[in-house]
Amino acid sequence: xxxxxxxxxxxxxxxxxxxxxxxxxxxxxxxxxxxxxxxxxxxxxxxxxxxxxxxxxxxxxxxxxxxxxxxxxxxxxxxxxxxxxxxxxxxxxxxxxxxxxxxxxxxxxxxxxxxxxxxxxxxxxxxxxxxxxxxxxxxxxxxxxxxxxxxxxxxxxxxxxxxxxxxxxxxxxxxxxxxxxxxxxxxxxxxxxxxxxxxxxxxxxxxxxxxxxxxxxxxxxxxxxxxxxxxxxxxxxxxxxxxxxxxxxxxxxxxxxxxxxxxxxxxxxxxxxxxxxxxxxxxxxxxxxxxxxxxxxxxxxxxxxxxxxxxxxxxxxxxxxxxxxx
Amino acid sequence: xxxxxxxxxxxxxxxxxxxxxxxxxxxxxxxxxxxxxxxxxxxxxxxxxxxxxxxxxxxxxxxxxxxxxxxxxxxxxxxxxxxxxxxxxxxxxxxxxxxxxxxxxxxxxxxxxxxxxxxxxxxxxxxxxxxxxxxxxxxxxxxxxxxxxxxxxxxxxxxxxxxxxxxxxxxxxxxxxxxxxxxxxxxxxxxxxxxxxxxxxxxxxxxxxxxxxxxxxxxxxxxxxxxxxxxxxxxxxxxxxxxxxxxxxxxxxxxxxxxxxxxxxxxxxxxxxxxxxxxxxxxxxxxxxxxxxxxxxxxxxxxxxxx
Numbered sequence: 001x002x003x004x005x006x007x008x009x010x011x012x013x014x015x016x017x018x019x020x021x022x023x024x025x026x027x028x029x030x031x032x033x034x035x036x037x038x039x040x041x042x043x044x045x046x047x048x049x050x051x052x053x054x055x056x057x058x059x060x061x062x063x064x065x066x067x068x069x070x071x072x073x074x075x076x077x078x079x080x081x082x083x084x085x086x087x088x089x090x091x092x093x094x095x096x097x098x099x100x101x102x103x104x105x106x107x108x109x110x111x112x113x114x115x116x117x118x119x120x121x122x123x124x125x126x127x128x129x130x131x132x133x134x135x136x137x138x139x140x141x142x143x144x145x146x147x148x149x150x151x152x153x154x155x156x157x158x159x160x161x162x163x164x165x166x167x168x169x170x171x172x173x174x175x176x177x178x179x180x181x182x183x184x185x186x187x188x189x190x191x192x193x194x195x196x197x198x199x200x201x202x203x204x205x206x207x208x209x210x211x212x213x214x215x216x217x218x219x220x221x222x223x224x225x226x227x228x229x230x231x232x233x234x235x236x237x238x239x240x241x242x243x244x245x246x247x248x249x250x251x252x253x254x255x256x257x258x259x260x261x262x263x264x265x266x267x268x269x270x271x272x273x274x275x276x277x278x279x280x281x282x283x284x285x286x287x288x289x290x291x292x293x294x295x296x297x298x299x300x301x302x303x304x305x306x307x308x309x310x311x312x313x314x315x316x317x318x319x320x321x322x323x324x325x326x
Numbered sequence: 327x328x329x330x331x332x333x334x335x336x337x338x339x340x341x342x343x344x345x346x347x348x349x350x351x352x353x354x355x356x357x358x359x360x361x362x363x364x365x366x367x368x369x370x371x372x373x374x375x376x377x378x379x380x381x382x383x384x385x386x387x388x389x390x391x392x393x394x395x396x397x398x399x400x401x402x403x404x405x406x407x408x409x410x411x412x413x414x415x416x417x418x419x420x421x422x423x424x425x426x427x428x429x430x431x432x433x434x435x436x437x438x439x440x441x442x443x444x445x446x447x448x449x450x451x452x453x454x455x456x457x458x459x460x461x462x463x464x465x466x467x468x469x470x471x472x473x474x475x476x477x478x479x480x481x482x483x484x485x486x487x488x489x490x491x492x493x494x495x496x497x498x499x500x501x502x503x504x505x506x507x508x509x510x511x512x513x514x515x516x517x518x519x520x521x522x523x524x525x526x527x528x529x530x531x532x533x534x535x536x537x538x539x540x541x542x543x544x545x546x547x548x549x550x551x552x553x554x555x556x557x558x559x560x561x562x563x564x565x566x567x568x569x570x571x572x573x574x575x576x577x578x579x580x581x582x583x584x585x586x587x588x589x590x591x592x593x594x595x596x597x598x599x600x601x602x603x604x605x606x607x608x609x610x611x612x613x614x615x616x617x618x619x620x621x622x623x624x625x626x627x628x629x630x631x632x633x
Contacts, residue, residue: 304470
């Protein structure tokens with residue numbers, strides 16, 4: 001077997017193991033709850049029978065291993081359990097399945113993340129490559145200084161400065177991203193513009209700096225000097241000789257930043273009241289609705305792990321040293 | 327040769343060079359050569375420390391003192407106005423320096439204590455302890471820390487102590503990785519081996535042999551970790567699951583006053599109010615980053631390379 005295929009399979013296996021352990025940790029969340037949480041969920045007026053019925057429904061009378069198998073089998077079929085909210089002490093149950101809460105919001109979150117990625121990735125590549133081309137020029141220094149400052153700012157600071165400028169002083173965009181399932185595409189893009197812009201500013205900085213660094217790192221290597229000696233122009237050297245070898249680190253950084261997007265999305269969704277998974281999760285944490293928290297955490301963690309895995313594999317596959325083993 | 331010591335001691339030999347510069351002198355020389363960005367950072371950090379320590383003296387009003395007019399505009403009595411239930415914004419900003427920065431500092435110290443300690447043990451021991459700790463950290467780092475923190479907060483509930491413990495443990499994983507990777511290179515040195523043969527215990531080797539030699543990267547990491555912890559706590563408080571009212575905290579202040587921003591068209595000052603705590607957070611992170619940048623530059627020996 002080719003060594004690359006072997007390494008890729010090893011990474012994939014490692015990813016599956018990580019996913020398994022992470023699911024164990026998230027499942028264990030409910031184990032750590034204090035014993036009387038049934039009472040807390042149902043309210044003080046709940047009778048002992050309702051609490052007992054609630055505990056039986058959660059399967060708390062069965063061993064933990066069995067419950068984990070049950071839970072993970074449900075997750076594999078898209079069943080994430082039932083929300084704690086909507087349960088009354090009288091035993092009336094108006095709670096909704098977690099998947100019904102998450103599914104429409106997941107679509108919105110993916111839309112926002114996708115919109116951001118479509119804008120941010122080409123912009124970061126363009127800025128990074130052009131900054132490397134005109135290295136040490138005023139352009140390069142300005143872009144560098146700007147990105148260094150946006151990196152150190154918290155997301156909500158960037159978000160509120162944008163709101164102040166673009167919705168309050170010069171009302172161009174709506175400050176609340178009020179979208180629903182039947183919003184048309186163009187309208188959706190317009191209403192999601194502010195959160196997408198905030199996320200773009202936050203992640204472009206990092207991607208751009210890494211792109212520039214990856215190219216400049218290569219400029220010191222002997223083969224680039226050789227290319228220079230043959231009379232190639234700066235543009236040719238960077239675009240034809242340096243860039244092809246810089247793709248691996250750049251791809252890794254892009255995937256890593258898309259994974260970061262998963263976390264950044266939580267804060268930004270809350271700022272713009274964007275109906276996504278992040279906001280759902282924060283609400284569920286405040287009301288301690290554990291099944292919803294578990295579902296959201298599982299989705300975020302799985303996305304994060306998969307994107308990091310992709311970054312890893314892209315890094316391995318595009319690495320010339322591994323492609324042509326001695 | 328006036329007097330010869332009976333026993334040899336390195337400490338005595340060192341003091342023989344009487345004219346050696348004191349630490350204070352050395353620090354002054356280093357500071358004189360520091361760039362403007364690092365000086366700016368140090369001044370800002372110092373200012374935050376003073377404001378945090380002397381908050382009750384500096385603040386014009388109490389932390390949770392309520393005045394009759396909510397959302398009062400900026401004027402002489404309330405320099406930055408009042409918040410949604412009529413508390414003086416300036417006073418809360420000043421107390422916030424104590425609470426937000428204090429909690430972040432405690433958390434960072436705790437995470438260095440846990441992560442650094444375990445990292446050193448793993449580096450020295452290199453047996454199954456190392457394996458167990460390293461693989462455990464790998465798994466913990468596979469979950470984005472903000473998401474993990476949210477899960478844990480939903481289980482244990484939001485209180486300052488829980489917040490500090492949770493963030494410290496999650497952050498300790500990063501400290502562990504760094505400490506272990508720098509310490510592994512030092513553990514194989516001859517003088518560590520010599521200390522072992524001398525019969526020194528684990529604690530001695532950790533503190534006296536290895537720690538002094540891995541200090542510079544750890545100190546720089548402390549600055550960066552502090553920024554990260556500070557931003558995480560601010561983000562959690564902003565989301566409403568971090569530091570709880572009535573404690574004055576910059577993250578939750580941004581959230582509480584966010585609605586004022588819509589009035590920026592009519593009164594720019596009102597629109598700027600929610601940005602005040604946010605910029606207090608941003609300014610401190612930028613300042614710490616400047617200082618860490620310079621410190622890394624200084625300790626890595628790349629002192630005079632042109633930028």
